[in-house]
Amino acid sequence: MGTRVIFKNKALPYLLLVPQISIVLIFFIWPGIEAVVLSFFREDAFGLSREFVGLYNFTTLFADPVYLHSFIVTIVFSFWVMLLAMTLALYLAIMADRAIRGSEFYTTMIIWPYAVAPVVSGVMWMFLFNPTVGIVSYFLEQAGYQWNHTLNGSQALLLVIVAASWKQISYNFLFFLAGLQNIPESLLESAAMDGARPFTRFWKIIFPLLSPTTFFLVVMNVMYAFFQTFGIIHQVTRGGPNQATNTLVYKVYSDGFVGLNLGSSSAQSVVLMALVIVLTVIQFRFLERRVEY
Amino acid sequence: MKRFALIVGLVLITAALVFASGGGEQPAPAPSTQEAPTAASAPVTIQWWHAMGGRLGEKVQAIAKGFNESQSNYIVEPVYKGNYAETMTSGIAAFRAGNPPHIIQIYEVGTATMMAAEKAIVPVYKLMEQTGEPFDPNDYIPTVTGYYTTADGKMLSLPFNSSTPVLYFNKDAFRKAGLDPNKPPKTWPEVADYSRKLVAAGYSGFSTAWISWIQLENFSAWHNVPLASEANGFQGLDAVLEYNSPLHVRHIKALSDWQKEKIFVYGGRTNVGNALFSSEKVAMYTESSAGYAGFKANAKFEFGTSMLPYWPDVKGAPQNTIIGGASLWVMAGHTDAEYKAVARFFSYLSSPEVQADWHQFSGYLPITKAAYQLTKDQGFYDKNPDLETALKQMTLNPPNENTRGVRLGNFPQIREINYDELEAIFDGQKTAKQGLDSAVSRGNALLREFEKANK
Numbered sequence: 001m002g003t004r005v006i007f008k009n010k011a012l013p014y015l016l017l018v019p020q021i022s023i024v025l026i027f028f029i030w031p032g033i034e035a036v037v038l039s040f041f042r043e044d045a046f047g048l049s050r051e052f053v054g055l056y057n058f059t060t061l062f063a064d065p066v067y068l069h070s071f072i073v074t075i076v077f078s079f080w081v082m083l084l085a086m087t088l089a090l091y092l093a094i095m096a097d098r099a100i101r102g103s104e105f106y107t108t109m110i111i112w113p114y115a116v117a118p119v120v121s122g123v124m125w126m127f128l129f130n131p132t133v134g135i136v137s138y139f140l141e142q143a144g145y146q147w148n149h150t151l152n153g154s155q156a157l158l159l160v161i162v163a164a165s166w167k168q169i170s171y172n173f174l175f176f177l178a179g180l181q182n183i184p185e186s187l188l189e190s191a192a193m194d195g196a197r198p199f200t201r202f203w204k205i206i207f208p209l210l211s212p213t214t215f216f217l218v219v220m221n222v223m224y225a226f227f228q229t230f231g232i233i234h235q236v237t238r239g240g241p242n243q244a245t246n247t248l249v250y251k252v253y254s255d256g257f258v259g260l261n262l263g264s265s266s267a268q269s270v271v272l273m274a275l276v277i278v279l280t281v282i283q284f285r286f287l288e289r290r291v292e293y
Numbered sequence: 294m295k296r297f298a299l300i301v302g303l304v305l306i307t308a309a310l311v312f313a314s315g316g317g318e319q320p321a322p323a324p325s326t327q328e329a330p331t332a333a334s335a336p337v338t339i340q341w342w343h344a345m346g347g348r349l350g351e352k353v354q355a356i357a358k359g360f361n362e363s364q365s366n367y368i369v370e371p372v373y374k375g376n377y378a379e380t381m382t383s384g385i386a387a388f389r390a391g392n393p394p395h396i397i398q399i400y401e402v403g404t405a406t407m408m409a410a411e412k413a414i415v416p417v418y419k420l421m422e423q424t425g426e427p428f429d430p431n432d433y434i435p436t437v438t439g440y441y442t443t444a445d446g447k448m449l450s451l452p453f454n455s456s457t458p459v460l461y462f463n464k465d466a467f468r469k470a471g472l473d474p475n476k477p478p479k480t481w482p483e484v485a486d487y488s489r490k491l492v493a494a495g496y497s498g499f500s501t502a503w504i505s506w507i508q509l510e511n512f513s514a515w516h517n518v519p520l521a522s523e524a525n526g527f528q529g530l531d532a533v534l535e536y537n538s539p540l541h542v543r544h545i546k547a548l549s550d551w552q553k554e555k556i557f558v559y560g561g562r563t564n565v566g567n568a569l570f571s572s573e574k575v576a577m578y579t580e581s582s583a584g585y586a587g588f589k590a591n592a593k594f595e596f597g598t599s600m601l602p603y604w605p606d607v608k609g610a611p612q613n614t615i616i617g618g619a620s621l622w623v624m625a626g627h628t629d630a631e632y633k634a635v636a637r638f639f640s641y642l643s644s645p646e647v648q649a650d651w652h653q654f655s656g657y658l659p660i661t662k663a664a665y666q667l668t669k670d671q672g673f674y675d676k677n678p679d680l681e682t683a684l685k686q687m688t689l690n691p692p693n694e695n696t697r698g699v700r701l702g703n704f705p706q707i708r709e710i711n712y713d714e715l716e717a718i719f720d721g722q723k724t725a726k727q728g729l730d731s732a733v734s735r736g737n738a739l740l741r742e743f744e745k746a747n748k
Contacts, residue, residue, distance in 0.1 A: 044746045046410040047389050051746075066735070132560070132568040150561035151720050238562055239709075241716035258378045259706040260385070260406060261742065 032273070038266035045260040057267035066243060067251070067268075074247045077161060078225035084165040085221055086214070089172030094202075096173075097180045107177065114170035118228065122235025125163040129236075149237065153244030156237045160245050163236060164229045171224075172217050179213035180206070219283055226276070248272055337634045338368045339395040339627075344380040344619065345454070346373065352654055360641045367634035369396075377403070377619060378705070384624070388413050393624040395635050398453060400619045401440060402704040405526065407622050408449055409702065409747040415623040415632070416449045417639065424629075426636035432643070432661050436613055436687040440698030441620045444527045450620040451639050454657040456583035457614045458507040459682045460601055463496075465594040466576035470494035477577075477599035481547065484577065484602050488556035491576045498556035499577035502564035505711035506617050507579050507601075509536050512544060514696035515601055517609035524694035526701040530744040534707075534736045537729040540607060546725035549718050559719045562712050581617060582683035585656045598679040600686045613690045615698050618657060649673075658683060702743025707736040 007013045039057050043050045061067050096106045113121070128136045129149060137147040149156040183206060191201050207214075230249050233239060239246035239254060246254075248268065256265030345353045350373055357369040374380040377400035384397040399407055407414055421428035430438070430448055441450045464474035470490040478484045488498025501507050513520040518540055523532035551557035558575055560566015570578035571591040579601060580588075588596060603610040621642075623635055641647060648664030651657065653673055659665045665684060668674065674681040690696075701707060710732050718728035 042746050044410065045385050045406050046413045048410060048412050049746070049748070130565075130568065132566075132572055132574055148559075150565070151559050151716055153720070240562055240712055241720065242713045242722070254709065255706070257382055258709075259703055259739075260382070261703065261706070263746075 035266045035269050035273075038262055039270045040263075042263045045262070053263070057263045058271070061264065061267055061271065066246075069243055070246050070248055070251050073157070073243070073245065074226065074249075077157065077164075077229075077245070077247055078222055080161045081164045081168065081225040081229070082218065082221040084161065085168035086172050086217055088165070089169045090176050090210075092169070093173050093176035093180055094206075096177060107173075110173050111170045113167055114174075116167065118167065118231030119235055121163060121167050122232040125159065125166075125232070126236050129159055149241075151241055153241055156241055156244045160229070160233055160236055163232050164225060167232070168221060168224055172221065175213050175217055176210065179210045183209050215283075219280070222279065223276075226272075248275075336366055336368045337630050338370060339631055339634045339638070341369055341371045341396040341398075341621075341638075342374045342380055342384055342394040343371055343398040344374060344377045344400070345398070346376075349454075349655060352651070356642065356647060356651070359647070360638055363641065364637070367637055369634075369638050381406075388624060388626075391626070393626055395627055395631055396621050396623060396638075398619045399450070399622050401617055401698070402708065404441060404450070404620070404698075405700045405702045405704060405743070408700065409530070409743075413625050414449075415625055416447060417451050417623065418447045418449070420623050420632055420636055421639075424633045424636040426633075426640055428640070432663065434658070434660060434662055434665065434688065436692045436696075437616055437658055437660050439692045440616050442697075444524060444694075450622045451642065452616070452620045452660045453618070453642075454583070454655065455616040455618040455620075455660065456581040456657050457616050457683045457687055458503070458511050458579050458601060459582050459598045459686065460499075461570060461578045461580060461584075461588060461596055461598055463570070463573060463576040463592075463594055463596050466491060466494065466496050466573065470496070470576070474595070474597070477597065478602055479600070480605045481544070481602045482605070485547075485551065485556050487577070488551070489554065492555050496576040497558045497569075497574055498551065498554075499579070500558045500560040500566045500569045500575045501578065502560070502566055502580040502584070503617070504559075504562075504715055505708045508544070508548065508715075509541065509711060510699055511601065511614045512541070514613065514615045515603055515611050516540060516607045517612035517693070517695050518607075519695050520699055521701055525697065525699045527694065527697060530702065530740075530747060532701060532740060534701075534733040534740070537726070537733045540604070542725045542729055544604070545715065545718060545729060549721075549725055552719060559716070582658070582680070583618070583656045585680060598682040600682060600689075611686075611689060613688070613692055613696050614686050615696060616658065616687070653680075656680060658687065701740060702747065703739040706739055710735045710739075 040052060040054060041050050042053045042056070092106075092110055096103050096110065099106055116124075126134075128134050129147065131137050131148040131150060134147075140147045147155060149159050187205055187209075188201055191205055196204065226247075227249055229247070230253060233245055233247060233250050234253075237245040239250045249272070252265050252268045252272070255261045255268065259265075341353075341357065343350075343353055353371050353373075357371045361368050372394070374383045377398075380397065381399055381403050384394060384399070387393045393413070418428070418430070420426075430442075430446065433448075433452075437452050437455050438448055440455075441452055442448050460477060462474075462477045467474040467487075470487075470493065472487055472490055478487045484499060491498055510520055513525075513536060518538060519525060519535050521532040521534050521536075523529040526532035548557045552559070558566075558569060560569045560575075564580060564584065566578070567580060567584065567587065569575045570580070571588060573594060582598070585598070600611065601614060621639070623632070627635075643661055645661060645663040645667045648659045648661055649667045649671070652659040652664060652668060659668065714723070714728040714732035714735075717723045718725050723731070
């Protein structure tokens with residue numbers, strides 16, 4: 001478990017922790033508490049009047065079909081982003097791991113998208129698929145397929161899923177590659193000598209040994225799809241058409257920052273916070289048991 | 294490896310908290326501008342937060358510079374605060390932190406929110422009164438200032454950049470389709486007829502930017518029907534949306550039906566559909582008059598502008614259109630000397646020379662009659678007749694309670710709802726009636742929320 005560092009001065013470790021703790025308190029805990037408080041009030045934008053409304057903000061939320069729809073959109077979106085980003089990354093990692101020549105080149109190329117800011121990648125996807133001037137939509141039209149994600153909700157959702165996954169592949173790739181490189185060559189060789197085919201070797205040896213990485217990535221990808229895809233959605237679809245890509249996070253932004261409805265927006269973030277805590281607990285309770293560290 | 298689990302768990306909970314902080318987070322306040330002048334002769338500095346990027350932002354700097362150099366008592370400092378929504382959020386956060394700017398540019402849909410915050414703002418008419426600044430509301434073009442004026446004629450904020458939607462048409466395309474390029478369609482049935490000929494010539498008919506603003510809000514004013522009760526919200530917070538009337542349903546149904554023949558093409562939210570017009574996919578396009586410069590720069594064909602089409606059988610159409618854009622609000626909590634500076638600056642900004650220059654440079658409407666006259670006298674419209682269309686349309690008739698503007702709370706979100714429902718209609722998921730009924734009932738719920746929060 002690593003070496004324990006012993007401090008002679010009892011106060012010193014606490015002193016060293018102060019900057020970190022205060023940052024967490026000021027920027028995370030305090031605003032978090034503020035949001036919880038605000039979710040029980042109805043307030044005008046300028047904070048000139050504040051009225052306690054109890055659970056009103058929450059009850060209206062759950063009575064609102066638009067909000068419930070946003071839940072479904074988020075689940076569908078996150079599931080596909082996770083699946084797509086992880087399977088493709090795993091495939092690429094296996095290929096790069098096997099490559100004899102130029103594997104560093106491939107690795108660098110695959111990691112590249114990770115350095116692109118979400119907004120920039122959003123702009124890129126928007127231009128590729130713009131129904132009027134996009135190059136991809138042009139080819140699709142030539143092939144007889146009408147692409148118009150400004151009106152077709154399924155196309156819009158597909159587009160943001162692909163765009164969000166593309167960005168996350170690099171991150172997953174990096175972890176999978178590291179995981180693969182940690183698998184002792186000898187294990188695979190002996191399996192091969194016992195007559196295990198490549199697929200069996202993957203399924204019986206590589207995949208189980210990768211499970212800690214996979215588990216970690218499942219958690220990180222769900223978090224990514226939930227929280228960090230705002231920039232892409234904002235650039236590509238703005239939550240539309242007709243709510244088709246309005247995820248929970250995007251809705252918090254549009255209700256809070258554009259709509260200035262602070263009470264409802266806070267209630268939504270509290271719900272999200274609860275959701276993440278529950279999700280994490282479930283993941284560790286049930287998934288962790290099946291993971292071999 | 295319980296520790297690993299613990300660490301990841303902590304990371305997740307922290308992330309959740311970061312996220313949850315979104316609602317309560319406030320941008321850092323701007324440096325204080327309230328230091329008292331060190332000497333009696335030191336100039337008074339005031340802050341002007343605005344949302345004008347790019348070329349317009351440079352022009353804002355130039356206007357402030359012009360004012361600062363015209364006298365030595367006051368200094369205006371423009372500060373760019375991002376887009377409209379960001380500027381408004383920053384201003385509100387600064388007010389909550391007790392440190393608001395003196396002047397802030399707020400988009401037209403934020404008007405009701407600003408107006409309801411009586412303790413946070415100083416209405417322009419009051420500012421002018423208290424500082425003894427000469428001010429005559431009759432100098433201003435009523436359809437422009439009307440949007441920011443109370444029902445009994447008191448100006449609350451100073452219009453800055455205002456525009457109104459017009460019809461752009463591709464003259465080259467008209468020629469190819471055998472249409473007269475100097476005779477744009479006047480009515481919706483004519484638009485449909487023209488479009489059929491344009492479709493036969495390989496184009497699509499027309500599309501629109503800002504569909505809620507143009508095809509619902511301006512559509513209502515242009516046909517002299519209410520968008521909402523209580524004079525579109527001017528007379529009270531208890532206004533109810535009314536754009537599911539038979540006339541509105543008929544118009545939206547026509548747009549939806551026209552999609553099959555390619556007479557109408559939906560181009561997306563905001564003005565992303567502009568590319569449809571500049572890339573010659575559609576031959577006609579309704580967009581803000583302020584979009585003129587952009588098309589002039591991008592279009593490789595000859596185009597013109599004309600007034601918005603109307604349904605000829607509707608009594609009272611065409612009436613006048615309403616504006617979009619933004620106005621300047623004065624915020625509360627400053628000294629008398631600073632308010633004097635704001636008032637002086639507003640007088641400067643309203644002067645015919647400054648207004649005419651701003652109008653001719655940007656394509657936004659002039660706010661005073663004198664500036665319009667000056668531009669005429671300078672022969673600007675002889676060279677740029679297409680830029681006068683908007684003014685002719687705005688001044689076609691004196692505004693009435695249907696056409697002064699829109700003053701509804703939570704209006705940015707109501708526009709989002711309109712996008713939603715119109716998209717559902719154009720995608721065939723809902724009929725025009727179902728979609729507009731749903732938009733109205735969802736919008737009304739937001740209006741009731743606003744009413745309760747601003748009692």
